[in-house]
Amino acid sequence: MTIVANKYTHVVGVDTHAKTHTYAILVSATGQVADTATFPTSPPGILRATAWMNRRAGEGQVLVSVEGASSYGAGSSLLGAIGAASFASVAKVVGMRSVLVLATILGTAGNLVQIFMHAQLWQVVLSTIISGLAAGLLLGTLPALIAEIAPRDQTGIASGLYSSLKTLGRSAAGAVFGVVLASFTIAGTKSASEGGYIAVWIVCAVTFLLCPIALSFLRAPRRDNGPDTDSLTANEKVDAKS
Template sequence: MTDSPNPAVPAGRTSVRAIVGFLVFCELASGFVQGYYAPLLAAIADHLSVTDADITWFLTVQTLAAAVFVPLLSKLGDIFGHRRMLRIAVVAVLIGTLVTALVPNFTVVLIARVLIGPLAVWLPLEIALVHNRISGDSARKAIGMLVSFLTVGAILGTVASGVVSSVSPSLTVTLLVPCAFVLVSVYAVFFKVPESTTRANPHIDVLGFVGLAVAMVALLGGLRLASTEGFASPVTIGALGLAFAVFVAWVIWERRTPAPAVDVRLVASRALGPIYLTAFLFGMVMFGMQAPMTTFLAADPAVTGYGFAATPGLISAVIAVITLLATVGAATFAYLAKRIGIRAVLLIGAVLAGAGNFILAAFHSTLTEVWIASAVMGIGLGLLLGALPALLAELAPSDQTGIAAGVYNSLRTLGGAAAGAVFGLVLALWVAPGGEFAEIGGYVTVWVLCGLAFVGALVALAFLRVPDGRGTPAHAPAADEPAAEASAAV
């Protein structure tokens, strides 16, 4: 590892404010793009003259592309500079959003969605940029802000897509709106964000990246097939078997190569392993529970014996409670960590998130009970959402911050995909013979599984080694920043 300060990088207060201010806007734009398209899927399918089954690939292709781009660009950021890779990522997303809006051809649009895949690597690269310039409590606050504005952006994008589509003269105009946010991000990253100064070993493990990409795509594809075709389907078994075989071979290779794409020993270490395990379990609940919660609320109690026959507005309100409180938790975790320690914050977050699911499993007959459980869960999720990547960035070696954050993001995505398939299977097992709807026991089982996931996270975090209880990170930033200026900028 070498530290070579870039003379073109502005020093002092300018660097701090650029890191915190402009990167926060980039995450707002990232969330906006991620939340904008889902409500428009039916209109996009009609616009492109494809079926509802075909349009599911609109989102799936981006997820598969992200599985490839996140570890690759994160590692290249450690080697060649995180801002340089972030520039490539924002330009790719800009091109992807423009083509999606302007070219009404399904095949071309799917290619454009591949270009939007690097959107998922924005946050890992930004976390690395923050920790290269800012340390301690100020870095935690900055990362909390990044995560919070990502969530705020997703809410804003979801709401904006409905509002804009209702007044827009055409879908093309509607689809151009995200381009404006990404364009401002391009300006920020090219002209206002300083480059990181720490560099990793310049060797690129090409075979390692190829193996990881094949394993990730096969695994995500297999989990998607499991949710539609079932785990017993030959094509599902084949995809998951391929993913397992490639992953085993990849681990063997990574352990033997001197400069691996991903340091698997570090990922499985006692220092970072509990964080990565918690990230996977967290992703299972955060992303996998949304569909069961939606179908439960929408169920007609006169037909199924449970549910509230909820309108889309009521469903959105319940999910908004979880999301908004998660945003608050992510934004404020650093203030709490300063007083009680970041490990205590993580443990409290796991307890609250698990308790919210157990409350929902036991009490779900009234909307008041659902609101209370959602509120408890949302706060817990928010504390984990902010504290996990912040502590990970502190504990990871300074020349591996990008790839460490990239693996964290990938594991959350895998957790959500695995939970989607497993929860779908659980609900299917609770459908009575000849019936159409899952019995309430299926939903209770899902909520218990979510609660147990956080029990597992609690056990993992209990063994987590933190250098000291409260403030100092495991490694210092590559360039000194006055603490008072950093705090003021945050």
């Protein structure tokens, strides 16, 4: 059996996300982290990352391990970037809430495709395309919407709270799905059956399906554009105008 350290001088781990990928290069013989860097998921960003890996590895052989190769690590990252980049143009025409509704409908469709069609490669690719676009629209629209409707003096707090809740939600979902998959473990193995994954996709589809209903009741608060001059004294009105 071939050992990685015998064949490769460096190993690069890639933590993939919709807008950026984070790279960590390790020395195979010792496991020591030689360097880390983050690059955009755009084609120029990928080229910069490749050049960075070549410089750090020198003349050695490099093994690249990509996390999430079936989602952000593959075409979904590019589709996510496309969705995030295009949300502004779409929002100008239909509004941000409509973009969110569209994204959640796409998310529902992507999971439905996985539920009923996942036996062939083209079916997985189709689901990845739909889900990637949905993720891109959501990742582009939500922060912009939060920044728009938050009070001017609390935009930073609102954005930080959004990031924290997003991380909490991701962790909670991972824990729940782990329990679901564990309940479908095949006897005598440590692997979940197909039914476990279908159950996860059903949960995701139902959750996405509930989002447009919730968004239909959402009323964006009005921004505070300044002091109410009707309630100010004459001197205060002069100060407010200045």
